[in-house]
Amino acid sequence: MATSDLHMQMMAFDYVKGMSNGGGSLAKLASLIAEARAEITSRHGACLLFDNGDTFQGNPITEFIVRNGCQQVHPIVACMNALQYDAGGLGNHDFDHGLDALASWLTEHKMPVVCTNVMSASLPDVCPDLMLERAVTFADGTADTIRIGVLSSLPDKTALWSRHHVQDRANICPPLPKLKTAAATLRAQGADLIVVLAHMGLALFDEGPEAQNQISDVARIEDVDVVIGGHTHLRFPGPDHSGVAEADCNLGTVHGTPVVQPGASASDLGVIDLYLGKPEGSAAWQVTSATSKLVPVTKNTPECPEILKIAQDAHSATMQYLAEPVATMDKSIHSFFALAQPSPVPALLAAAKRRTIAEVIADTADSNLPLVAVASAQLTGGFDGPDNFLALSKGVLQRRHIAGLNPYANHVWAVKTTGAQLLDWLERSALIFNTLAANAPDQLLVDPRIPGFRYDAIYGLTYTVDPRQPPRFDISGKVIASNKGRIRDIRYHGKPISWEQEFIVATTDHRAGGGGVYKTFSSQEIVMQGHAPLQEAVLAYLQSPDRQSAQAAPPWSFPHPMNRTAILHTAPEACDYLDEIAHLNPEQCGETPDGFLRLRLHL
Structure with a gap:
């Protein structure tokens, strides 16, 4: 046994x-x-x-x-x-x-x-x-x-x-x-x-x-x-x-x-x-x-x-420890549509990471470099089923809610990288989407072999993800030389980035170590490591008076219009929030045998 x-x-x-x-x-x-x-x-x-x-x-x-x-x-x-x-x-x-x-x-x-x-x-x-x-x-x-x-x-x-x-x-x-x-x-x-x-x-x-x-x-x-x-x-x-x-x-x-x-x-x-x-x-x-x-x-x-x-x-x-009130939140957040549009859940995690690293590098030479933050679309169903989503109501947050934002024992790290490497980072992330064909109303938006926690967004940048194009990397992380990729128009503060431009990226120990078929950063490229638990960073951010100023604009979007339709698998509870994706004209198409709600999106 x-x-x-x-x-x-x-x-x-x-x-x-x-x-x-x-x-x-x-x-x-x-x-x-x-x-x-x-x-x-x-x-x-x-x-x-x-x-x-x-x-x-x-x-x-x-x-x-x-x-x-x-x-x-x-x-x-x-x-x-x-x-x-x-x-x-x-x-x-x-x-x-x-x-x-x-x-x-x-x-x-x-x-x-x-x-x-x-x-x-x-x-x-x-x-x-x-x-x-x-x-x-x-x-x-x-x-x-x-x-x-x-x-x-x-x-x-x-x-x-x-x-x-x-x-x-x-x-x-x-x-x-x-x-x-x-x-x-x-x-x-x-x-x-x-x-x-x-x-x-x-x-x-x-x-x-x-x-x-x-x-x-x-x-x-x-x-x-x-x-x-x-x-x-x-x-x-x-x-x-x-x-x-x-x-x-x-x-x-x-x-x-x-x-x-x-x-x-x-x-x-x-x-x-x-x-x-x-x-x-x-x-x-x-x-x-x-x-x-x-x-x-x-x-x-x-x-x-x-x-x-x-x-x-x-x-x-x-249970007694988790029931402790630790912060308040001004609005409800959830992860039901995090693979169809930018979600407030990874946005919160990214803001917490960015604030943590900004404090660490404030008096160093690295403070002069652009600081961006990475967060993944975790808690989006996948292999763990339709219960693997997060929904938090506005108001008082208990410790259990903070635990739900990050179920793993991740720590906040920072790496130094270039514009070209950020492009590779985003292209690896965009692999999660299937290549969407015209006139295929029931094609899946997301490749079911790839878990949501491998979909990273980089907050502080803005860019377009075009799933009509074939991905630049295959599922094992190998470059497909004939494919141009899916990421377009990467900007920082409204200006196009250059491939040689240096950035500081707030991330986690897991991603800096190559987790999720991403680049493994060397010791020389790691700016900050150590024991800065992500849960504690999130809590510190939520308790800070300047928390709204640390949030970046939504980083990514699909081209509009793409003239494509695709099926998103999400939790049945997402029905209560369909107004948030009204611009995608969602259609409910029943449930899968394992309990996911099928939504047809018009992209």
Whole structure:
């Protein structure tokens, strides 16, 4: 059995909305785990439970613990200890709060934690490989022992995404060479089975030479018997990976190797049943057949009382902290149309970043350069469904609302760049739009393979995005030389920018590290880094008397008119705000099977 990308979801609760929901939770998975264990016990088999990382980040409980400390065992560690996990791996987001915090939490785990491509003296409780032994009693009463080798890996780009935490303290290597060598070693040491906890996904497209989703390659390693995936928040087996040639989405195999990827935020329990045999003349067990499946949680899946009890103290303390009034807002904001026109949500984030960096560079030579700010259109549905939008009413804001504006542990950074690099930045961003054809009323505005948080707008500039034109970059970030691109008429303070002109860009550590298939900035290009949490920057901005003066004009627009129509997927609640896009003549076209409202826009 496998979990992955739990992201601190112990209870079926939305901390931003401050209410229970019908979604996933570790407490619900606990009920499914108990059922699966009972089933395999009745069949005289052995049962193993693994976790595949991205455990310690994702909702405000961890932020509360980092800020206020934890008097007892970290609550999600206590939950996992109660569930008796056999082993776990690390994900990239487990590094978001630094190596010291991670190391402290890992000491509390009763399960061994494995990461084959991370070496760090700061993480003494992480081992590169593991050999488990489990006794099996057969129906006829005979018994034997099975030896299971366990490996784990995460994207080597974690070294860039979390460089301020891991630089000079951890060596994060490309995963494939490490896994191949370690798998062969475990096999030579007598492993009957080798399981890889691969915190990476099954690529939906060719990601190029710096691919981070390499399950297909992991599944082809000669000595690997089972792969548990994660990272992308997609599900396998199932329709999420339809069209991937090497994947059998019904059988749950990749290149013939059983694979399971159990969604995110405790949405599913991954289950792989392995049937073993000993070929004639061999003393070693081998897989004779396998089945992979996902067992999804539903609104009716009961939550395990033991897990709820363990999580309750941290939940209650966090709720009390999040209820604190911290600021006021003059008008309502939401993200329902953020991929059809500039949205107030990224505008707020950009203003907060710009104000933070302006204060830092005020007395430096960099203060003479133009300062702009980048913010992405996060919270726009996508893989996480129609609940993944934000709507805040005007009036008093509580801490939970600030947490909702930025669900990740991002920090405000600044980089120095040129006009030419800003053009590349915007062209990579504009890749999110499909190339819109004439006379195609039901074409999708947005490429569903690209999440909204990869769509950046640069506030302080004005420019036009023309999705009638083919993109200048392909989905892996490679330049398409024959395409001129989609960005036109870039201006700063009303004047066209030059390609040599220098700018300071307020951004995040994730984007400066190349996250989202963007440029990776060197240490020399980074003007400011350090511990300036984005949530705290937003709060400081909202509490400042000059907050309105820091906001930039809407940066981007489509050409008008484009004489195109396209479908936007948004939340059903967007119906109450259609007057805001009246100029696009929106038509409601029903809902998708997964609950998105379909709006036909006239662009």
